[in-house]
Amino acid sequence: MVYIVMKAHSKMNLYYSVIEQLGGKHLVMQLLTHEDPNVRYEALLCVQKLMVHNWEYLGRQLEKEKTGSESNSAVSTKA
Numbered sequence: 001m002v003y004i005v006m007k008a009h010s011k012m013n014l015y016y017s018v019i020e021q022l023g024g025k026h027l028v029m030q031l032l033t034h035e036d037p038n039v040r041y042e043a044l045l046c047v048q049k050l051m052v053h054n055w056e057y058l059g060r061q062l063e064k065e066k067t068g069s070e071s072n073s074a075v076s077t078k079a
Contacts, residue, residue, distance in 0.1 A: 025050060028043050028046045028047055028050070029043075029047070031043035032044060032047070
């Protein structure tokens with residue numbers, strides 16, 4: 001269910017934070033051990049989406065830090 005909500009909306013950052021605030025990550029992790037294999041499969045897809053989103057976020061943060069440090073070093077070499 002959480003996976004469907006995440007997939008259906010374009011404003012993913014907002015929805016990821018709402019899911020996290022509501023304890024959705026914890027609930028999805030519990031579903032990984034559900035007796036129904038279809039539920040486990042959907043829970044695994046959801047966890048995959050969460051991880052990909054987190055990696056993309058970290059990648060953007062690293063790019064911001066990298067470009068910020070490059071611009072700071074360019075300013076210090078001009079002085």
